[in-house]
Amino acid sequence: MSSRSSARLGRSIALHLLLTPLALIWLFPLWMMVVFSTMPDNGIFSPGIELLPHGNFIDNFNNLQRDTNFVGAIGISVSVAVTYTILSVLLTSMAGWALARYQFFGKGVVVAIILGTITLPYAVVLIPQFIMVARDFKLANTWVALIVP
Template sequence: MSALLPGVKARERWRGLWLTLALLPVALLWLSPLYLMGVFATQPDAAILSADTPLLPGGELFANIGRIVAIATFDRALLNSVLVALAYALLSAALSSLAGYAFARYRFRGRGLLFGLLVATLTVPYAVVIIPQYVLVARDLSLANTLVAVIVPPLFNALGVLFMRQTFLGLPAEIVDAARMDGAGEFRIFFSVALPLVRPSLAALLIILFLASWNNYLWPLLVAPQPSARTAPVALGSLLTVNSVPPWGALMAGASLMTLPMVALFVFLQRHFVSGITAGAVK
């Protein structure tokens, strides 16, 4: 048996090598638009629009960043996006965790009905609710062009609640019962016992919510179009008009500034993301 192990390991190494070589063209195909975006961010508009597409970086990166800051107040928009995404991810994850824990651990009247309504909200297209939501926020509450209007209305996330419910269902009931027998209150059990045990899933949910808010375009465009409150995607979109040629170098510089933090976030937290998604899927 021990004599067979080296052969098995060698076959596994060769299999992994061939799989890597087979997937390499797919990876290059996926990365090529990101590479061209980075290259165009360092080029003047004339080079980008020329017949000979530049494939190597140029020297106009800081000039393009200065242009997008001057044209679209992109520095303020980028700061707004960071504030909105952080606040949304933290608050929505907290609400999703509380609701998911309640559905997983408590038995109360109407629990099945509420859970059915929660699942039913997933079938409602966003286009159906966005106009009433806008009327409520902008006209009735007078919150247009504020960060509160961008953050608060989308806070409830049905998928987040379902994800955390599945995660809490996987916790051993004996741990919660033991804490309750020791005299711990419900909030202490939740914050001191349950949440630390589902840390990978909570980290994965935070990453997903942060990315969703960071890339959100339609709702911030409707409720906060003014330069003082608009987010980075809205600021980038404002450069695309039908009456003039967009400043492509500045546009690519802004898109690169938006992309780099997300790539870095996923690279550094991918272990938590993968383990959290796997843990939340087991039940």
């Protein structure tokens, strides 16, 4: 084995030894969600920590569906996310292509406005946007209010 390949192997082992515990730390909360989803209601807040799932997942899921219509809510979330993604990709790619391809009066101002709105934190826009959508446009509790802003 050459010194170059042994150095590469050593770096690879060191990298895996460093990243494996980090991956386990990242995966632990996800694993605990699976474990908690199989526990009865009173077991989640018990003082001991259980690390292995129980056999109540189907019962818990049926109770969740009966109480909250969870599958319907997931369906709405997926529908809104897919619609928003398709519209965003379509509109932003068309705008980007037009701004890159054509020279027109005020192009610099349009680009500056777009970049200015991107740099604003969403918390600055959240309350005025909510007031505008809910009160002015009367779109509260509609899919349009989730997709358009």
